[in-house]
Amino acid sequence: MPGATLALRQLRLSHFRSHLRVDLALDGRPVALFGANGAGKTNILEAISLLSPGRGLRRAAAADLARQPQALGWSVAGLLDSRGQTHELALRAEAGQPRSVAIDGKAVPQVALGRIARILWLVPAMDRLWTESAEGRRRFLDRMTLSFLPDHAEVALDYEKAMRQRNRLLKDGQRNASWYDALEAQMARTGAVLQDNRQHALDRIATASQDAATAFPRAVLRVQMPDDLPPHPDEAELTRLLAGGRSRDMAAGRTLAGPHRADLDAVFQAKGVAARQASTGEQKALLISVVLANARALAQDFGAPPILLLDEVAAHLDNARRAALYDEICALGAQAWMTGTGAELFDTLGPRAQAFEIAETPQGSTAKECTR
Template sequence: MTLSRLSLAQFRSWPRLDLDLDLDARPVAIFGSNGSGKTNILEAVSMLAPGRGLRGSAAPEQARQGKDAGWRIAADLGDHRVVTQAPPDQTRSVALDDKPVPQTALARLVRVIWLVPAMDRLWTEAPEGRRRFLDRVTLSLMPDHADLALAYDKAMRERNRLLRDQVGDPGWYRALEAQMADAGAALTRNRQAALSAIMAAQGPSDAFPAATLTLLPGEGHADDDDADSIAARMAAMRPRDLAAGRSLTGPHRADLGATWGPQDMPASLSSTGEQKALLLSLIMANARALSDQPVLLLLDEVAAHLDGDRRAALYDLIRNLPAQSLLTGTGPELFADLGDAARRLAVEKHDGRSDLAALS
């Protein structure tokens, strides 16, 4: 399955875009000056997955004409037609082959993986960023992960409301804690299985070393995958949680750990270049682990942050991945090593609107 056509209306800087990829599965290198709308194309493609896309933006923020306007994205994916839109004053909706479906249905249609410059701080930022990254990886491998996360978050919000209101009756908590424990145990098992799959899919490469990945419990015993144990801990933690006004234990406190090399160097203590190489290694392994699934790989401004040798090594990996890839950069020279193995899309911006300059 490939992305053969993409149409945008009033999305970010694009008043309209109709991009016909002619059923061509080669990587597409998108280039143009800063602010020309390159990343906006990748963000639109990332909206073919559940959630808020690669920028994590709310739907009103993505409308070209402001939060009181709307936007529409349509895509042909293999034999399927996907339309997702956010009309004015309405939440985002999704239709698959003209039938309304929940966002989670997208996870079963195509796997969307992305890397953006903001993720370069993955190993040094707060655990929340690494947890989001881990859950995106897990979702790509196990589409049910989205439904489990929704069930867990819904029950936790209700429990947190009781905690904030200082409700002391244990009867109000038991059912919610049972729901959190069941969904949380499954979430943790999914995360552990995803880490195993990613490590198994890492390829030996001097440019992009393999990493040992671990699910860190943080402060909330977030590596516990036994539902009875999770429920018992939540019950025991109620006095402390009441004092804090929120749930302090569970898989929502998980963190991702990574070490590499013969000395087991922690990623957080590695150089900036090594951290970038490790991140790329994981992204490539994620795509490789999905060899039996349709994959869209989105790499934003990735070439500008690599030296010539690593850039060439990355392009070699991309050419051999079982994925359809879209890359962005400021100029065509950044993609010279791809040669005829890629298509090139030039974009430019005039009077605040993005336009397609050429596709070759």
């Protein structure tokens, strides 16, 4: 168990989703949130997910997070213990305005959150990860990569910006080679870094999985690239690909090949079958295995285990796997936030976790701490 910790010590929500006002005092243990469907449990996890770079676990726009029907704006604030230091975090969005972020009272870009906090999540919508489109798996891959390399977000934005400009030229039928040369040089440079970052994340997860004693099956992960490119093409290879594909791309009106078309492939190691061909239960177990491996690797690299957001994870596990998951979380020393419809789902955690009952009332969702 790592000596340093990463944990919220206080979480305050105002006019956020179903919560008019919430103020939770926390002691660093895992947190169990239980209550009826629709009570507001996932909304709390979503608020915490916003304390990391990106748009959170639902990828919602700032305006969609405000409590209705007031739509007065919202705020999420908290005290975060991060490797021996305590930081005051504040996110807010006034009505009609984008969200703003402050750390210790100083306005910062959201990417700065990744330098003091690492947050991983698993939500029911991700159960279809292995069978849905490549876009969802690519997003999952980039979230994992971002957990190791906070600057990955800026690299991805630079690549996307250059690609949007190239796509505009393609749609307009522009044929000026010098314009394409400049944009493709930027795409090739950032695209090579993008793929190297992704491979670094997969290598770290593979190492963390290799010797781990766990009740969850191991998934072997690899990046697949279109057009027979290697998993992490270098800048020269990407330059040739983009330049050689201009005619085809112009006919399509968009860039058809590159890191933005990468896919994440997973194999159930013990059975040697693709994750998409595994049973529903096996697919869920493989996904949990990847998240736990990600957490173990981060505990080594970051110096503290990440905060875990596990929405309705207990309901889809049998008693043995549920107990094994709780044991792994506690052994890791992670502050895991877990939701479920009933308190009994967390019985095997006992006093190792804080528990809050989330209830829906006409005045908004409420959170009441329960003695375990």
